[in-house]
Amino acid sequence: SQQGEEDPQALSIQEGENATMNCSYKTSINNLQWYRQNSGRGLVHLILIRSNEREKHSGRLRVTLDTSKKSSSLLITASRAADTASYFCATTKGIGNSGGSNYKLTFGKGTLLTVNP
Amino acid sequence: EAQVTQNPRYLITVTGKKLTVTCSQNMNHEYMSWYRQDPGLGLRQIYYSMNVEVTDKGDVPEGYKVSRKEKRNFPLILESPSPNQTSLYFCASSRGLAGPYRAPDTQYFGPGTRLTVL
Numbered sequence: 001s002q003q004g005e006e007d008p009q010a011l012s013i014q015e016g017e018n019a020t021m022n023c024s025y026k027t028s029i030n031n032l033q034w035y036r037q038n039s040g041r042g043l044v045h046l047i048l049i050r051s052n053e054r055e056k057h058s059g060r061l062r063v064t065l066d067t068s069k070k071s072s073s074l075l076i077t078a079s080r081a082a083d084t085a086s087y088f089c090a091t092t093k094g095i096g097n098s099g100g101s102n103y104k105l106t107f108g109k110g111t112l113l114t115v116n117p
Numbered sequence: 118e119a120q121v122t123q124n125p126r127y128l129i130t131v132t133g134k135k136l137t138v139t140c141s142q143n144m145n146h147e148y149m150s151w152y153r154q155d156p157g158l159g160l161r162q163i164y165y166s167m168n169v170e171v172t173d174k175g176d177v178p179e180g181y182k183v184s185r186k187e188k189r190n191f192p193l194i195l196e197s198p199s200p201n202q203t204s205l206y207f208c209a210s211s212r213g214l215a216g217p218y219r220a221p222d223t224q225y226f227g228p229g230t231r232l233t234v235l
Contacts, residue, residue, distance in 0.1 A: 045223040103167075107159055107161075109157070
């Protein structure tokens, strides 16, 4: 089952507006990452936020993490047509056992953002 | 230039004909993964590797094999491809963050391999 689920599935806004995408997950995590994908291309990392952090910024991007609600949001301010892409959250979860370490990285299905000029 | 490369980028093959998709990274990353992306299903992890000779199944490992004999390479092998393996495949690599579980840091993705199995 999906660990991270983005909401909404699709979002259409006008240039200059802010875009907010949400990600919910089910179990405790080590960190949560947001990625962007232009159609058919490889994913590009945007921001990583660790479980002990609540907010991070990078340029026009702002990510928040609420571990009590098991949710994260990605805010893109003053959107541009070039921001049109799919956005994915990915959660990493430790699956530790004695004598070793392991992890699970799970992507959501993504939010398709369209920014109209 | 730091990058993840995949080859081939496009492949059309027939059912049952063994194929290998190569993946190589030049960043000395510990972690490497393979994903497939299908419409409506997002990215699903096929296999991952935490280091040389250490691999483990992801969410959809059936029909795939991997090996990690060298740190930089992580090939994906389809021994007997079937049409349901038609998909867009991505390789990714990352270093590990400090901490008890060495959770993966930023994933660097390759450009993708579009595979069609007839």
